[in-house]
Amino acid sequence: MRSVKATAFSSSANLGAGYDVLSMSHLAFSDTVYAELINEKERRVMMESNSNVPLDPARNSAGAPVEALLKEFQLNYTIKLNVIKGVPHGLGLGSSGASAVAAVAAVNELLNLHLTLEDIVKFAVIGEQAVSGSPHPDNVAASAFGGIVAVTSHDPIRVVRIPINLNFRLMLVIPRVNTGEGKTKKARELVPKQIEVSKMVENTRFLSSFILGLVKGDRALVREGLNDAVVERSREPMYPHYPKLKEIALRYDAIGACVSGAGPTVLILYDDSTKLGEIKQEGGKVCAQHGFQCDFITTEIGEGVRVEGLN
Ligand SMILES: Nc1ncnc2c1ncn2[C@@H]1O[C@H](COP(=O)(O)OP(=O)(O)OP(=O)(O)O)[C@@H](O)[C@H]1O
Numbered sequence: 001m002r003s004v005k006a007t008a009f010s011s012s013a014n015l016g017a018g019y020d021v022l023s024m025s026h027l028a029f030s031d032t033v034y035a036e037l038i039n040e041k042e043r044r045v046m047m048e049s050n051s052n053v054p055l056d057p058a059r060n061s062a063g064a065p066v067e068a069l070l071k072e073f074q075l076n077y078t079i080k081l082n083v084i085k086g087v088p089h090g091l092g093l094g095s096s097g098a099s100a101v102a103a104v105a106a107v108n109e110l111l112n113l114h115l116t117l118e119d120i121v122k123f124a125v126i127g128e129q130a131v132s133g134s135p136h137p138d139n140v141a142a143s144a145f146g147g148i149v150a151v152t153s154h155d156p157i158r159v160v161r162i163p164i165n166l167n168f169r170l171m172l173v174i175p176r177v178n179t180g181e182g183k184t185k186k187a188r189e190l191v192p193k194q195i196e197v198s199k200m201v202e203n204t205r206f207l208s209s210f211i212l213g214l215v216k217g218d219r220a221l222v223r224e225g226l227n228d229a230v231v232e233r234s235r236e237p238m239y240p241h242y243p244k245l246k247e248i249a250l251r252y253d254a255i256g257a258c259v260s261g262a263g264p265t266v267l268i269l270y271d272d273s274t275k276l277g278e279i280k281q282e283g284g285k286v287c288a289q290h291g292f293q294c295d296f297i298t299t300e301i302g303e304g305v306r307v308e309g310l311n
């Protein structure tokens with residue numbers, strides 16, 4: 001039987017004021033999905049995994065988009081997906097998104113559907129809808145395209161990679177906690193439905209500064225822009241360690257810090273001026289004060305989804 005392997009990397013969405021719009025792929029973790037054509041008789045998705053994610057395709061971020069693909073292309077095929085999880089889930093690292101992108105990319109290759117990367121994002125978003133109740137496109141856009149991306153249109157999906165002219169590396173501060181089922185769904189319920197114009201203006205300034213700082217290679221602008229006056233604040237009860245951790249990162253001259261997606265992971269941008277050792281030491285104490293340990297993982301900006309035909 002023909003089978004295809006696809007690998008998609010972890011991601012950090014929002015990046016300060018870019019809620020549901022900005023996201024960054026990183027090489028820290030990845031999911032791999034093997035897709036195999038079992039028969040051409042019955043429209044069905046069979047699931048296997050090395051992890052405790054749901055094996056009901058409708059409740060799995062990899063299975064749901066593949067079911068939608070088979071329906072969209074009116075294919076009565078049985079497809080087996082083996083989801084090899086490498087991205088820890090429920091921690092704000094785009095785990096559900098990575099599976100979704102890898103699954104859609106693998107089936108695209110397996111069935112020669114000729115999907116563009118934006119088509120892959122369009123279908124992978126169905127996986128996010130299945131697990132968080134919202135079709136947020138940011139994580140899947142970063143896992144599909146790589147780099148730092150802006151989703152400039154939702155319908156139709158349009159994704160733009162942001163040119164990066166600033167040298168920096170990444171550190172993920174990952175709490176060793178179990179956030180339970182549907183963490184992102186709960187986090188999205190905390191986001192206010194309406195905000196004051198002053199908050200919109202403040203976030204527009206942040207977003208402009210962050211993006212312009214990346215493009216111009218202006219460290220101070222990136223530092224000024226990596227902030228958020230709305231979503232991060234509304235969700236603080238889900239990551240009480242964050243404000244102090246951010247203050248420590250900035251004190252020791254990190255370029256900036258933000259919540260990774262819906263958290264609780266914190267993303268820190270740093271360079272040679274940053275006193276990383278002090279951040280790890282004092283940041284570790286902050287995590288302990290909140291009752292958990294944190295892993296401090298350094299990594300780099302990631303690539304887009306990789307596909308490999310196996311036979
Ligand atoms: N293939 C999958 N990979 C990861 N989680 C999955 C998958 N399929 C279903 N899930 C469920 O989705 C939830 C994890 O997704 P969730 O959106 O909450 O966090 P995340 O994707 O890890 O991080 P982020 O905050 O970046 O979205 C868990 O409840 C998990 O059981």
Ligand SMILES: N[C@@H](CCO)C(=O)O
Nearest residue numbers: 013019020136261262
């Ligand atoms: N933009 C999404 C990303 C989830 O990783 C959210 O913050 O809910």
